[in-house]
Amino acid sequence: MPRQRMAPGEHGRIAERSSGGKFFASTYVRDADGKRRRVERSSDKSAEDARRLLQRHLGTRRAPLDAQVVNDKTTLSELFEQWIEGKVKRGEIKPQTENQYRHVWTKHGDCQLGALRIRELETPRAHSHIQSVAATTPAQAAYLRLVLREMYALAVRFGVMQINPIVGTATAKRNRKPVRAVSADEFATVRAAVADYTRSRDGKGGPRPGRLLPAFVEVLAATGARPGEVLALRWSDVDLLADPPTVTIVGTLLDHGAAGPLHRQDERKHGSPAHTVVLPRFGVEALTEMVGQSGMDGPVFATRDGGWVSLANLRRCLRDALPEELSWVTPHSFRRTVGTVIRDAHGSAAAQQQLSHTELATTERHYLQRVSRGPDVRVALDKFAGQQSGDRK
Known part of the structure; x- marks a missing residue:
């Protein structure tokens, strides 16, 4: 046999x-x-x-994988390149996300772990390294863990590993600051400070600092849009003669790293669909004034040459304009402010719709200032206490 x-x-x-x-x-x-x-x-x-x-x-033991692109002799630096290039080739990430991942790996992964072969990084060492990064920069540690987890998912798919060692590491704890919205009185102070700042060089020659800053602040507060989305507005996206007047957000402005020089991306964050918001009166007034500065063609917020305006420049101007007690206010603060104001007047669902979030939980957790005052329930409590007293007699 x-x-x-x-x-x-x-x-x-x-x-x-x-x-x-x-x-x-x-x-x-x-x-x-x-x-x-x-x-x-x-x-x-x-x-x-x-x-x-x-x-x-x-x-x-695993079968020899020498013919594979990823095998048991592949270093983590080589694995990172295989992983990130695959993500880009398949169109899974945008250039700005690629740049962010590369920055995190270069700063916190390549020199520290890059020379190790895939099987040489075990869970205890990976956990220890992620937590050491988290001690100083929690946000970077969270991105590093994400990158390592996806790199090792690729190694698992190639059969080099049976389990992903990064899954067993602890998530880097991030201490999120409470959501803070600008109050009505603070907004009045912001407006006054911004106006004073733009007048600071009148009569001294040269361009006024923050020429577009007042309108930028007004449109942020009138729409609740992201700063990059406001700066990406074109006059073709604005309809001041409609009833009611609207702006439609269809793109965002990018200005960093692998995303290349300052340019407009013709889609919103995460590829979200176009989002139309109704303009309040002060938003209409701000945009009407802008017509005289940039005309009705091209970018709404335009340089003197008709190009796109850098968010970094306006962010710096706002920081310089504000008094010390409002130094916490950034362009993104107005998105949280709009969400909070609408929540207080119309409820959380309306705030979610205005900010164009897919999930209500995102709006409530990240964009609405927490309500710390309880409702008026005196009648119910008095009734409860009275019933208890009667039972004891």
Whole structure:
């Protein structure tokens, strides 16, 4: 009767031999690719020790993967490049996201872990490194963990690893500051400070600092749009003669790293659909004034040459204009402010709709200032206390 063929993953009888005072244990393994390979381990102690070493190796052994792009000899730096290039090629991430991932890996991963081979980074070491980064920059640690987890997911798909060692690491804790909205009195102070700032060089020659800053603040507060979305507005997106007047947000402005020089991206964050908002009176007035500065063609917020305006420049101007007590206010603060104002007047669902969030939880957690005052429930509590008193009599 012919000998039964080994199934993939099985090995044959372990043979032992000795030579020159050294002990060897060997066997043949049929790998997942169907090929039969000889595997051997040695020991200076005894044949039994050599056998134990071989059995231990067979428990974790993988078939040689030299022909694969990712194999057990691939370093983490090489794995990162394979992973990020695949994401870009498949169109899964935008240039600004690629730039963010590369920045995190270069700063916190390449020099510290990059020379390790895939199987050499175990969960305890990965966890320790992520937490050490989190001690100083929690946000960067969260991105590093995401990058490593997806890199090792690729290694699992290639069969180099059975489990993803990053899954067992703890998420980097981020201490989120409470959502803070600008109050009506504070908004009046912001407006006055911005107006004073833009007049600071009148009569001194040269361009006024923050020429577009007042209108920028007004449109942010009138729409609740992201700063980059406001700066990406074109006059073709604005309809001041409609009833009611509207702006439609269909793009965003990018100005960093791999995203290239300052340019307009013709879609919103996460590829969200176009979003139309109704303009309040003060928003209409601000945009009407802008018509005289930039005409009705091209960008709403335009440089003197008709180009796009950098958010970094306006952010710096706002920071310089505000008094110390309002130094916490940034362009993004107005998005939280609009959400909070609408929540207080019309409810959380209306705030979610204005800010164009897919999930209400996102609006409530990140964009609405927490309400810390309870409702007026005196009648219910008095009734409860009265009933209890009557029961005791």
